[in-house]
Amino acid sequence: MCRRKTTKMKRSWQEATQDDSDLGEEDIEDWSSVASSILVSPSSKNTPQQAAFSREHPPLESDHSRTIVHIDLDCFYAQVEMIRNPQLRAQPLGIQQKNIVVTCNYVAREFGVTKLMYIADAKKKCPNLVLVSGEDLSHYRDYSEKVTDLLQSEFSSLVERLGFDENFVDVTSLVEKTVPGDQSLVEVKGHTFGPEGQVACICGCHKRMAIASHIASRMRARLREAIGITGCAGIAWNKLLAKLVGEKNKPNDQTTLLPGSEQKLMLSLGHARRIPGIGHSMNKKLESAGIVTIADLQRASYSDLEAVVGSQSATSMKNSSFGIDNTAVTRSGPPQSMSDEDSFKLCASLNDAKERMYNLLNSLLESCRLLDSLPEAEGIYAMLMIRKRWRTPLTIRLTIRKHSSAKKWLRESRQTQIPVSATEQIKKGIFTVHGPLMEVLLVLFKKMVDVEQSFHLTLINVCLTNFQAKSTFSKSLDKYFSKAKNIENERKSESEQGAADICKKTTDDSTNNPKVLTNQQDSNITQLFEKQGRRPLQTASKVLENKQNKLSFFTRKLPSDVKTTSKSDPHQGDGELSQGERDKTATLSRTRYSVEVKNDKPIDKPEGDISSETGPSFAKSDEVEKDFLVVTSSREQTSEEMSSSSHQSLEIPGNVDVTVFKSLPLDMQADLLREWKVQSTRDMAPEIKTSSALSSQPSTSNRRITDFFTRSKETR
DNA sequence: ATGGGTCCT
DNA sequence: AGGACCC
Numbered sequence: 001m002c003r004r005k006t007t008k009m010k011r012s013w014q015e016a017t018q019d020d021s022d023l024g025e026e027d028i029e030d031w032s033s034v035a036s037s038i039l040v041s042p043s044s045k046n047t048p049q050q051a052a053f054s055r056e057h058p059p060l061e062s063d064h065s066r067t068i069v070h071i072d073l074d075c076f077y078a079q080v081e082m083i084r085n086p087q088l089r090a091q092p093l094g095i096q097q098k099n100i101v102v103t104c105n106y107v108a109r110e111f112g113v114t115k116l117m118y119i120a121d122a123k124k125k126c127p128n129l130v131l132v133s134g135e136d137l138s139h140y141r142d143y144s145e146k147v148t149d150l151l152q153s154e155f156s157s158l159v160e161r162l163g164f165d166e167n168f169v170d171v172t173s174l175v176e177k178t179v180p181g182d183q184s185l186v187e188v189k190g191h192t193f194g195p196e197g198q199v200a201c202i203c204g205c206h207k208r209m210a211i212a213s214h215i216a217s218r219m220r221a222r223l224r225e226a227i228g229i230t231g232c233a234g235i236a237w238n239k240l241l242a243k244l245v246g247e248k249n250k251p252n253d254q255t256t257l258l259p260g261s262e263q264k265l266m267l268s269l270g271h272a273r274r275i276p277g278i279g280h281s282m283n284k285k286l287e288s289a290g291i292v293t294i295a296d297l298q299r300a301s302y303s304d305l306e307a308v309v310g311s312q313s314a315t316s317m318k319n320s321s322f323g324i325d326n327t328a329v330t331r332s333g334p335p336q337s338m339s340d341e342d343s344f345k346l347c348a349s350l351n352d353a354k355e356r357m358y359n360l361l362n363s364l365l366e367s368c369r370l371l372d373s374l375p376e377a378e379g380i381y382a383m384l385m386i387r388k389r390w391r392t393p394l395t396i397r398l399t400i401r402k403h404s405s406a407k408k409w410l411r412e413s414r415q416t417q418i419p420v421s422a423t424e425q426i427k428k429g430i431f432t433v434h435g436p437l438m439e440v441l442l443v444l445f446k447k448m449v450d451v452e453q454s455f456h457l458t459l460i461n462v463c464l465t466n467f468q469a470k471s472t473f474s475k476s477l478d479k480y481f482s483k484a485k486n487i488e489n490e491r492k493s494e495s496e497q498g499a500a501d502i503c504k505k506t507t508d509d510s511t512n513n514p515k516v517l518t519n520q521q522d523s524n525i526t527q528l529f530e531k532q533g534r535r536p537l538q539t540a541s542k543v544l545e546n547k548q549n550k551l552s553f554f555t556r557k558l559p560s561d562v563k564t565t566s567k568s569d570p571h572q573g574d575g576e577l578s579q580g581e582r583d584k585t586a587t588l589s590r591t592r593y594s595v596e597v598k599n600d601k602p603i604d605k606p607e608g609d610i611s612s613e614t615g616p617s618f619a620k621s622d623e624v625e626k627d628f629l630v631v632t633s634s635r636e637q638t639s640e641e642m643s644s645s646s647h648q649s650l651e652i653p654g655n656v657d658v659t660v661f662k663s664l665p666l667d668m669q670a671d672l673l674r675e676w677k678v679q680s681t682r683d684m685a686p687e688i689k690t691s692s693a694l695s696s697q698p699s700t701s702n703r704r705i706t707d708f709f710t711r712s713k714e715t716r
Numbered sequence: 717a718t719g720g721g722t723c724c725t
Numbered sequence: 726a727g728g729a730c731c732c
Contacts, residue, residue, distance in 0.1 A: 076732090097718040116717065137719060163721070163732030278728050332722095341719060397726095409717095461719090588732060 006266040025661035037209035061325060063237065064205035064259060067212045069169045070242035071219060073231035074251035081145045083228050092126050094119075095134035098343065102134055106251060139369075140164050146227050149334065155219060161332040164230075168239050168331035169219070169594070189213040190233075190254040193245050195260025201259045209235055213256040220254065241265065243276060262323030272297050275320045278553075282317075284667045285309050285459065297321040334391065340364050341461035350451045356374045357398070357441050361434060368464075369431040392426045393464035394418055396437060398444040401459035411459070414444040418464075513568075530541065549606040 073079065077095040082088045082105060092108035094101040101122045104113045111126035121130055134140070144164035152159040158170035169602050188192060188210045217231035223229050233254035234246020245257040245265055257265060269275070272294050273283045286292070289308045291300050298321045305314040319325060340360040347353055397415035404410070418426075422433040441462065449455050 100717055103717060118717085135719075141720090161721090165732065277730070281729065287718075339720070411727085415726080438721070 004223060010636060022190070023124075061706075062262065062322075063684050064201060064203050066170060066172045066237055067175045067208045068236060068239055068242040068329060069171055069212060069216045069219065070236075070239065070246045071147070071151065071167045071223075071231050071235040072214075072243070073165040073229055074222075075103045075105055075132070076144070077103050077134045077140055078108075079229055080140050081134075082138065084540060088132070088675070090132060091130045092128060093597070094122055094129050094131050094390070096131045096695065097133070103131075104129075110297065121379055137164075141227065143227065147223060147229065147231075147537075150222060150226055151219060152331075154222060155215065158329045158331055160329045169173050169240065173213050174215060175208045176527055178211050178215075186210050188256045188258075189217045190256065191249045192256050193248050193265055194258035196258070205259045209237070209256050209259065213254065213370075216254050216256075220252075236262075238325040239327060240276065240320055241323050244269065245275075266294050266298075266321060266323045269294055272317075272321070276466050277320060278317065282309060282313065286317075287317065295319050327514075336398075337463050337465035338364055338367065339461055339463035339465075341399070341459060343459040345458065346403075347457040347460070348455060348461070353445060353449075354442070357445070358434065358438060360460065361437055362626070363465055364430045364462060365434065365437075368426070369608070372429050372431070391467040391469065392423060393466060394423065394465075394468050395466040396440060397461075397463040397465060398441050399459070399461035399463065400445075400457050403456035403458050404451075408458075411461075412448050413461075414447045415463075415465075416440055416444060506712055530533045583667060 012240060035641040045715055081095065082094060090106075090107070092113065094108055094113060095103050096119060099119055101108075101113060101115070101119060103115050103119045104122070106120075108126055108129055111129070112127050113122045117125075141164065148159055148161055148167055149166055156169050156171050160168040162168065168513055186207055191214055192705070202648050207224045208443045208476050214280060216235050220231060220233055223231060230252040232246045232250055232252065233246065234242040234248075234257070235240040236255065236257040237259070241257050241262055248255040261424075270293055272278055272286055275294065275297075275514075278286070285308050286297070287303065289300070291297055291308075292440070300318075302314060302318060305318065308314075309317065340363045342356055342360060344356075347356060368623060394417060396418050397410050397413055399413040401409075401411050419436045422436045425431075425433050445451075449457070499683050
């Protein structure tokens with residue numbers, strides 16, 4: 001079934017490509033034929049005509065060229081609390097926010113406690129329920145970042161966060177570079193969804209899914225070893241299917257979608273609302289058109305659907321209903337905003353509001369302060385010095401919710417620029433700017449609330465956003481990036497050729513897609529000058545415990561990428577360009593992967609029983625992995641490269657790659673040298689308290705820093 | 717519902 | 726500034 005197109009589809013494809021003048025207006029009414037044809041996409045396809053076609057119409061083919069793993073952590077908040085206090089593991093645990101249990105552990109679930117249950121109801125079901133307040137999300141954010149960081153640094157640079165407890169990982173290139181050394185590893189690990197013994201798809205996707213299932217298993221094992229957290233994985237060829245199939249075996253398990261079973265998976269969901277992206281309002285529109293189930297959605301004519309929800313939604317919903325999803329896994333960068341909010345029954349006086357705003361603001365600024373001071377706690381590492389104070393918010397937003405019988409959920413907001421005086425202070429690392437910020441918050445407040453009249457608020461939210469790089473090198477960076485773009489373009493062609501050889505695809509001409517501009521994301525220079533996201537409130541020692549994770553979690557997307565990367569075009573990022581990026585990132589992550597396998601010891605063994613499919617085989621899994629993960633074109637560091645820095649100028653730390661260093665703009669080099677000079681004299685001083693805390697894992701830190709610098713070799 | 721987030725219009 | 730979506 002996977003093998004060929006139906007005659008009908010073939011014909012419409014040919015018509016479409018031969019005469020693209022009437023492509024634009026042609027509707028595909030017979031969607032049932034799509035449903036019944038599971039089609040292989042030779043993923044190198046896109047002639048300009050075909051590209052034009054696919055922009056106007058939903059893809060008619062199932063694209064198996066990518067391999068995606070979706071990781072969904074089990075009852076995340078509850079798990080974090082159980083890690084923090086292992087005694088809770090044996091007890092029914094609920095995480096409480098205000099009046100509700102937002103989530104609970106599986107012990108509590110056996111009593112019938114569920115998510116979003118009122119406290120009173122939960123207590124009725126389970127009188128011994130232990131409740132832990134989950135209103136402060138700092139710890140959850142912290143563990144969430146650790147998870148993303150691990151996946152990103154050990155498996156693929158393409159990791160997309162969804163909330164705190166979900167991550168999509170594009171493992172396409174890891175899979176492509178993996179040659180099974182053992183026939184048994186071609187079998188899917190863990191559960192499968194769909195019947196065995198299907199006709200093999202000629203694109204080799206079944207094998208890729210099988211390899212990915214082993215990678216997913218490895219991911220889950222690493223999450224347990226390193227962080228002590230469990231979760232589910234879904235493995236498929238796009239984000240939609242990976243996410244949906246992962247839910248089929250919960251908790252702490254994994255499910256691989258077998259090619260050809262996507263229709264069964266989609267129909268198994270029943271209601272159209274189960275499709276991610278179809279929310280409350282879309283669902284209402286659909287219901288008004290008599291579309292309730294996913295089968296209804298599949299059957300609905302495109303023109304009817306378009307009339308109800310618009311053409312863009314119609315296209316993506318149609319695609320989704322058949323399990324087709326071409327959206328790329330987009331690397332999540334550091335947070336775009338930081339907010340703190342409080343909800344309550346009643347806030348009716350200005351003083352009360354002021355106090356609440358102050359508390360929220362104070363909490364935000366304290367987070368900023370800890371975040372900013374972190375690099376100093378790290379001690380001697382140059383990268384961290386550069387990264388210091390890299391992000392500063394330019395705008396502040398106040399959101400309130402007024403009590404009203406009609407629209408209880410309605411929020412109002414006003415935002416304004418943060419006073420430049422405060423911005424300047426923050427840039428200097430001074431966070432005692434409560435005064436000026438309270439003044440602007442008060443102005444915003446009075447824009448929404450007439451304080452002369454009586455009022456009744458039920459929520460206040462303060463949000464810092466519109467982060468700006470605090471660079472003193474911005475001119476140099478611009479110069480560097482314009483150069484980097486050219487480098488990227490050259491590299492892209494090479495890797496496309498390489499990918500073509502591996503995948504037996506034909507490469508097309510490399511058009512000047514705007515996506516090229518975002519390819520610099522992977523430049524280690526970009527990452528090097530990445531900005532930090534929010535850090536939770538923590539003690540200094542806590543911060544040190546986590547430093548390893550902080551380092552690479554925040555080495556992602558620049559804010560400018562957010563603007564240049566369009567998610568609205570589902571076809572962007574799916575062509576050869578992203579293939580180029582994939583190729584490169586694979587090499588990077590594989591290099592790091594092998595280092596991890598060799599050097600890493602479990603950092604934090606989880607408490608309690610960890611018996612699971614992966615549990616007992618930890619010791620063995622490294623060996624398995626070595627046989628299994630054989631990379632065809634990975635470029636390992638030569639010993640010369642490794643030691644090259646050691647005989648360089650004394651002013652450059654030994655863990656810094658000189659070649660990379662020299663590629664930096666001159667003034668940046670100068671600034672770095674100055675930083676290092678300052679640091680090395682500081683190191684001589686007796687007051688290094690952090691060094692003992694660091695000494696528990698010094699090699700790890702060194703390695704990470706080295707990775708940082710060695711990365712850009714791959715891009716040159 | 718809660719306490720966050722994302723992007724688009 | 727609000728609205729949609731996600732968890």
